Amino acid sequence: MSVVNLIAFNRKIPVKFIKFTRELQLLTNFKNIRCISTSTYTSQIRNDDIPVHIFDRNTKHLQRERAASATDVNLYDYLKDEIGYRLADRVFDIKRKFKLAADIGCSRGYVSKHITPDSVEELILCDSSKANLDSIKVKDGLKIRKQILDEENIHFEPNSLDLVVSSLNLHWVNDLPGAFKRILNSLKQDGVFLASVFGGDTLYELRSSLQLAEIERRGGLSPHISPFTEVRDIGSLLSRAGFTMLTIDTDEIVITYPSMFELMWDLKGMAESNAATNRVIHLHRGTQFAAAAIYQELYGKYDPETGKSTVPATFQIINMLGWKPHPKQPKPVERGTGEVSLKDLYKLNEIIREVKKVKTDDDQKN
Structure with missing residues (x-):
C-alpha cells in the first residue's frame, strides 16, 4: 500500500477554531479511531442479489451538472486527476493494443486524456453529464465517440468491447453486482476491466469526527458519509459476475486542508458530497463547529514555523482488474499437484537451486 501526501495549495482560507469544552477534550482518547463504520449497506450488497437503493441517481446527475458548469471547476480536479493518471498508467502496463474501449463515468476525462492511440484505437466516452462530455480533450489521433450513459444502466452490444475502464465513479451505483455483470457481458473474450473506486477507509477522519460531535451535541448519531465498498467485497463481487485472473490492490492518498470546512467545500466541488444519498443529511451548525474542533484535536497538525494548523483527509482507492474468461487463459493447477510444501517456503532458494x-544433470545425460 503506497501512501502519497498531496498538499492542496489552493485551500488557504484561515478559519478560527472554537475552544473545546471539557466534554470534547475527553474525546481525545479516540485519537487512533479509524472506522465508526456504516457497513450495513455493504454487507447487504454482499449477501443479497436485490440491489439496495442508497443513492438518488437523479440528484447525482444534477449534482454533476452543477459541478461541471461551475466557473472554478478546475480548482477541484486535483484528486481525480491523480487517480485518473494512475489508472491510465495501468492500461499502458498491458502490452496490447485495444481496438475498442469504453470509459464509463468518464467525467471530465481524467483517464481518457492520458490514453494514447498506440494503446487504444477507438474510445467511447460515457457519462451522464453532457457538460462533462463537452469539456473532454483527448490526444491527437485517438478516435472517440461520446455517449450519454447512466452507470446504473450500462448497455453495450454483447462481446463488443476489448477494454472497459472506470475511475472514481462506480461507488455511486446502487446495483454494483449488476453493473459488473453488464460490463462482463459487453466485453469480448479475454477482454479487460480496469476500475478504481473509493474504499471503506475513505474520509475516516471526517466520519469519526462528525459522529463523535453528534453523540456529544445531539445524544445520537446518523451517517453523513456515503457507504463505501470494502476491499474484501470487490473480489467476491467480481468473481460472482464471472471475471477471472483478478488483481485487487489499494492506494492511500492523504491530502491536507486548513480545516474540515475546506474539505467539505472541495467534496462539493468534486460532485462527491453526500447530497445524493436517500437519507436525512442536515447538520446543525453547532454540530459542524464541534466536529471541526474534534477533527483538529484528534488529527490536526500544527506547524510552528508558519504558525498554521492543518488537518489530513485520507482517501483509500481500491484498484481492480479482471478478465473475461477465454479458453487460452492460464488456469490454476489442480489441488494436490504441488511439489513444494508451504512449510518449506523458508528454504525456497535451496529448493530452486x-x-x-x-535439470542440468538431465540435459547432460541427454
Whole structure:
C-alpha cells in the first residue's frame, strides 16, 4: 500500500477554531479511531442479489451538472486527476493494443486524456453529464465517440468491447453486482476491466469526527458519509459476475486542508458530497463547529514555523482488474499437484537451486 501526501495549495482560507469544552477534550482518547463504520449497506450488497437503493441517481446527475458548469471547476480536479493518471498508467502496463474501449463515468476525462492511440484505437466516452462530455480533450489521433450513459444502466452490444475502464465513479451505483455483470457481458473474450473506486477507509477522519460531535451535541448519531465498498467485497463481487485472473490492490492518498470546512467545500466541488444519498443529511451548525474542533484535536497538525494548523483527509482507492474468461487463459493447477510444501517456503532458494541442478544433470545425460 503506497501512501502519497498531496498538499492542496489552493485551500488557504484561515478559519478560527472554537475552544473545546471539557466534554470534547475527553474525546481525545479516540485519537487512533479509524472506522465508526456504516457497513450495513455493504454487507447487504454482499449477501443479497436485490440491489439496495442508497443513492438518488437523479440528484447525482444534477449534482454533476452543477459541478461541471461551475466557473472554478478546475480548482477541484486535483484528486481525480491523480487517480485518473494512475489508472491510465495501468492500461499502458498491458502490452496490447485495444481496438475498442469504453470509459464509463468518464467525467471530465481524467483517464481518457492520458490514453494514447498506440494503446487504444477507438474510445467511447460515457457519462451522464453532457457538460462533462463537452469539456473532454483527448490526444491527437485517438478516435472517440461520446455517449450519454447512466452507470446504473450500462448497455453495450454483447462481446463488443476489448477494454472497459472506470475511475472514481462506480461507488455511486446502487446495483454494483449488476453493473459488473453488464460490463462482463459487453466485453469480448479475454477482454479487460480496469476500475478504481473509493474504499471503506475513505474520509475516516471526517466520519469519526462528525459522529463523535453528534453523540456529544445531539445524544445520537446518523451517517453523513456515503457507504463505501470494502476491499474484501470487490473480489467476491467480481468473481460472482464471472471475471477471472483478478488483481485487487489499494492506494492511500492523504491530502491536507486548513480545516474540515475546506474539505467539505472541495467534496462539493468534486460532485462527491453526500447530497445524493436517500437519507436525512442536515447538520446543525453547532454540530459542524464541534466536529471541526474534534477533527483538529484528534488529527490536526500544527506547524510552528508558519504558525498554521492543518488537518489530513485520507482517501483509500481500491484498484481492480479482471478478465473475461477465454479458453487460452492460464488456469490454476489442480489441488494436490504441488511439489513444494508451504512449510518449506523458508528454504525456497535451496529448493530452486536443487531443481536447477537436477535439470542440468538431465540435459547432460541427454
